Amino acid sequence: MKQIKTGWRPVAAILLLLVTWEAAGRAADIPSWLLPTPSQIWLEAMAGWVDYKLHLFSTIKLTLIGFLLGSSIGITAAVCLHLLPKLRETVYPLMILSQNIPIIVLAPLLVIWFGFGILPKLIIITLVCFFPIAVATLDGFRQTSPELLHYLKMAGADKRQIFWKLEWPTALPALFSGLKISATYSVMGAVISEWLGAQRGIGVYMTLASSSFRTDRVFVAIFFIMVLCLLFFVIIITIEKRVIRWKKKGAEQHG
Template sequence: MKYYLKFTLFIVVLLALWEVLVRLLNVDSYTLPAPSAIASAFVTAFPDYKDDLIPTVLLVLEGLGMSIVFGVMMAVILHLVPALEPFIYPLLVVSQNVPVIVIAPLLVIWFGFGLLPKLIVITLVCFFPVTVSLLEGFKSVDKDLKKYMLISGASRMQIFRKLEWPGSMPFLFNGLKIAGTYSVMGAIISEWLGSDKGLGKYMIIAQRAFQVDRVFVAIVWIVIFALIIFGVIRFLEKLTVRWKHD
């Protein structure tokens, strides 16, 4: 609890300092609006952006779900068929070194302006932490327990189901926390590709109109969504991996 109080105090001090400096230095609102101006726009501009919130939320949930399925599936395949790891794992690493903003226009050319290219963008951004964390979890199980199960005649799939999969859950949730926060950013980038609704579209319109305060309003909502997703994943972790917290 003290951690969150300290963090809240730090944010309050940071915003107060931001407000004071903007006023003392007479910074133009087109360059950097004060926190008070952003808070005002957050409320007064709500009728303008309220219809953009739900499409972004749905896109985040769909993209995150697809990322989790793909990430878990890839980790399981590489673990159960280790002969594939030297060939596939480097490709997964390379996929994270190519800027998504460069690939995004190509996805539009290949798949059009529909939902699919947006989901692919979010998956490219989010799946890697899930895959890497889960693979690390599979390799970090108790070696003595694994030997005992082998001696007891357990099959490869029995070891996986009863030891490796449950034992890797803390690692999986660590990856999910990272992927969950990245998913909002991935959704915004995908909406930049071309979308009728969404916070990404709203940001572009506000930026072109030099309404910097509204750009910051979109950023605030992005942070809120990311924190909510992180909190939900952490709550599910406490429910699922009770023995870790005990």
């Protein structure tokens, strides 16, 4: 009930934006190739479904594979760097430096090295996704309670038990924060990777629409990118609520 009471505000804001956009476009008589109205974008989305549904499904497939790969590498890297402090001191600065390389600059090099197949696209999505997950998970490990850690050591727990019983559950909220960030980044990474020369995908559809001055189709592509980002974000939130039930129960008990 609380979500229903507060959820109408962003919906009302979006509706107000669309109504204002529609009214301004009609009043100023703006050409559709320059700035189409929401109604024109909607009509194009309905009429062109046959043309871009294959592009949409291709992007979804690429995003899911890249996100799962990037998440696996990010979590594995965070666990290894946490368990091996010397390795963390060596590799962590390099991870930060890797994020200072613009993807749009790195993408052509990946095409030269690995061709136009799926591999360079997955590398781009992985590079986009793994860093937020690795950093967030490492921060989660650092939030482990020193008192509980001392208690487990006094009780005779070994490193493996301490990790699975204390450190890993403590890091889960931070891990899901990184997953939510990477879920939205993965869609953008997939679209950017499709600009490298893919045959299908929202990025390809957007490029073709832009080159032919079909601005309405460009906005359709933007709309689907936003929907995919929101969908993946909601899926991660749903999984988080199922996995971290203890956090909600603890909050209710303290409340």
